[in-house]
Amino acid sequence: MSGHSTYEPKTGVERWLDTRLPIIRLGWDSVVDYPTPKNLNYWWTFGGILAVCLMIQIVTGVVLAMHYVPHIDHAFASVERIMRDVNYGWLVRYMHANGASMFFIAVYIHMFRGLYYGSYKAPREVLWILGCIIYLLMMATAFMGYVLPWGQMSFHGAVVITNLFGALPIVGEAITTWLWGGFAVDNATLNRFFSLHFLLPYMIAGVVGLHIWALHVPGNNNPTGVNVKSKADTVPFHPYYTVKDGFAIVLFLILFASFLFYNPNALGHADNYIPANPLVTPSHIVPEWYFLPFYAILRAVPDKLGGVILMFGAIAVLFVLPWLDTSKVRSMRYRPTGKLYFLIFVLACLVLGYCGGQLPDNHVIPGLSTFTLIDADLNSMVWLSRLATLYYFGYFLVILPILGLTETPLPQPESISTPVLSHPASTPAGATAAPEKKG
Amino acid sequence: MEPPPQPKGSLKVADTVVGEHPDPHAAGEDPNRRDFIHIAAGAAAVGAVGALAWPFIDQMNPSADTLALASVDFDLTKVSLGQQVTIKWRGKPLFIRRRTEAEIASAVADDNANLPDPQTDAERHKPGKAEWMILIGSCTHLGCVPTFGGGDFGGWFCPCHGSHYDTSGRIRRGPAPLNLAVPDYEFLSDTTVKVG
Numbered sequence: 200m201s202g203h204s205t206y207e208p209k210t211g212v213e214r215w216l217d218t219r220l221p222i223i224r225l226g227w228d229s230v231v232d233y234p235t236p237k238n239l240n241y242w243w244t245f246g247g248i249l250a251v252c253l254m255i256q257i258v259t260g261v262v263l264a265m266h267y268v269p270h271i272d273h274a275f276a277s278v279e280r281i282m283r284d285v286n287y288g289w290l291v292r293y294m295h296a297n298g299a300s301m302f303f304i305a306v307y308i309h310m311f312r313g314l315y316y317g318s319y320k321a322p323r324e325v326l327w328i329l330g331c332i333i334y335l336l337m338m339a340t341a342f343m344g345y346v347l348p349w350g351q352m353s354f355h356g357a358v359v360i361t362n363l364f365g366a367l368p369i370v371g372e373a374i375t376t377w378l379w380g381g382f383a384v385d386n387a388t389l390n391r392f393f394s395l396h397f398l399l400p401y402m403i404a405g406v407v408g409l410h411i412w413a414l415h416v417p418g419n420n421n422p423t424g425v426n427v428k429s430k431a432d433t434v435p436f437h438p439y440y441t442v443k444d445g446f447a448i449v450l451f452l453i454l455f456a457s458f459l460f461y462n463p464n465a466l467g468h469a470d471n472y473i474p475a476n477p478l479v480t481p482s483h484i485v486p487e488w489y490f491l492p493f494y495a496i497l498r499a500v501p502d503k504l505g506g507v508i509l510m511f512g513a514i515a516v517l518f519v520l521p522w523l524d525t526s527k528v529r530s531m532r533y534r535p536t537g538k539l540y541f542l543i544f545v546l547a548c549l550v551l552g553y554c555g556g557q558l559p560d561n562h563v564i565p566g567l568s569t570f571t572l573i574d575a576d577l578n579s580m581v582w583l584s585r586l587a588t589l590y591y592f593g594y595f596l597v598i599l600p601i602l603g604l605t606e607t608p609l610p611q612p613e614s615i616s617t618p619v620l621s622h623p624a625s626t627p628a629g630a631t632a633a634p635e636k637k638g
Numbered sequence: 639m640e641p642p643p644q645p646k647g648s649l650k651v652a653d654t655v656v657g658e659h660p661d662p663h664a665a666g667e668d669p670n671r672r673d674f675i676h677i678a679a680g681a682a683a684v685g686a687v688g689a690l691a692w693p694f695i696d697q698m699n700p701s702a703d704t705l706a707l708a709s710v711d712f713d714l715t716k717v718s719l720g721q722q723v724t725i726k727w728r729g730k731p732l733f734i735r736r737r738t739e740a741e742i743a744s745a746v747a748d749d750n751a752n753l754p755d756p757q758t759d760a761e762r763h764k765p766g767k768a769e770w771m772i773l774i775g776s777c778t779h780l781g782c783v784p785t786f787g788g789g790d791f792g793g794w795f796c797p798c799h800g801s802h803y804d805t806s807g808r809i810r811r812g813p814a815p816l817n818l819a820v821p822d823y824e825f826l827s828d829t830t831v832k833v834g
Contacts, residue, residue: 362781383729
């Protein structure tokens with residue numbers, strides 16, 4: 200954050216290093232003395248949790264790459280060899296596979312937190328956009344990683360996703376051929392996916408560095424959304440948030456371990472334990488759970504190109520969000536109407552995720568046949584997906600721009616310290632009010 | 639160039655050094671020569687980067703050995719009437735279906751139906767070989783493999799997103815935009831076909 204450094208080298212060696220490479224000073228200013236709003240609640244611990252997730256994925260991934268063979272004739276067998284023969288290979292692979300899911304759980308909570316507390320608003324637009332880039336890189340990495348075991352879901356998932364680009368007019372076919380390195384998903388595709396799957400995590404790590412840099416310029420947002428006014432509003436990062444983040448990380452690792460040791464395949468698909476067969480598509484093909492909302496949007500549109508545009512648009516809209524939300528009030532805590540629309544938005548995302556995992560013609564209410572509207576029964580996953588998709592885009596493109604101009608917000612506190620020190624009872628009620636008082 | 643605005647009340651350090659020609663070596667020479675060198679060097683650098691980028695982009699396109707994939711000869715006696723054999727050709731499934739009289743008739747009867755990708759049945763098989771329907775078994779939506787005999791039209795049904803194809807491989811219902819593709823093939827004899 201702005202302001203001069205408080206680091207004082209204590210030993211001769213530190214002084215010597217500080218005039219040549221002030222790296223200890225950088226670390227001191229970033230994680231020890233960094234002034235942090237004193238009211239951050241547990242929703243703010245997911246940044247630290249995500250850093251841990253990235254480290255786990257990189258360490259386990261490098262180990263897996265020592266045993267994995269990126270060839271269509273050997274990939275599946277080499278993964279099974281990791282599971283059965285390599286010492287602790289089962290542990291490392293299950294950590295990596297479940298780690299991906301944990302990474303996405305954490306990133307979704309992190310993103311919803313940013314949406315609720317308005318962390319994307321000025322002066323944090325670049326911070327938010329860098330986060331969106333990280334999310335895009337994560338999705339690309341996860342997709343390519345899922346292809347590597349070369350099971351049935353790996354193969355046909357790769358076919359479906361790469362074919363999405365075929366929807367583009369004129370250049371579509373050239374692009375898919377270029378992605379595949381052939382006329383179909385084949386060995387060339389597997390090889391390049393392995394190479395890129397190894398590369399992208401380091402690119403993520405690089406953008407995370409920029410993300411933290413962009414965070415430390417304006418400093419953290421906080422649950423009130425009110426700017427830090429004085430030193431009384433902050434506490435040093437260490438020990439206050441190192442300990443709070445550390446505690447949250449421990450809780451998160453307990454959740455991770457419960458999947459890892461008790462139900463390691465709960466978030467995967469049984470079909471991926473069948474070696475890839477290009478001649479037979481599994482009867483029910485679905486992506487990993489973290490892509491289901493986007494898959495539902497894709498299927499909600501009866502037109503191929505339209506579905507692809509809407510699916511990518513669902514991510515693209517996040518990039519321009521800072522300029523769509525017209526409200527001057529950051530935190531939804533002081534936006535009674537906005538809060539309601541936000542909760543419906545979260546619900547719409549969950550509904551999309553649910554629809555993405557179902558067959559399009561499945562009934563939402565079992566056993567009830569209504570009437571056919573345009574091309575599908577009204578009581579079907581297709582129509583539920585369409586409603587939720589409409590709300591997803593409506594929230595960003597209609598509700599946030601208009602609501603900011605029409606809504607009357609609740610009075611915001613003078614400073615972060617005011618509601619904590621003088622009017623604890625008048626703090627607007629919310630799920631996060633209790634942890635705030637501990638800060 | 640405009641000099642940067644001086645903050646109010648600040649000390650003026652120098653206001654005479656920066657002249658019209660900041661480069662002392664340019665004094666008396668035509669400044670256009672130096673501009674030319676800058677622009678030419680910049681253009682050469684951009685050209686070099688572009689020329690170097692292309693090999694790194696094009697290396698991902700199909701390699702020579704992939705492009706040289708041999709064609710496939712197939713013995714048609716392996717397929718009994720009303721059945722289909724799936725073989726792999728260029729990494730994709732290839733459907734070789736021997737249609738019954740009823741299946742041919744239903745395809746011909748629908749030639750003038752409301753087709754998203756209009757084609758007659760005769761355009762989709764070799765003349766006089768209506769029995770043999772040879773298609774690339776890759777759904778034109780997102781590339782899944784349609785299942786034989788499924789769907790509302792008795793042709794194929796794609797399990798991924800519910801596209802229905804008729805017995806001529808034409809798209810009838812669902813998100814797929816095009817009919818199942820017909821590869822290049824020729825009959826070497828009455829019992830052998832060469833694909834590719």
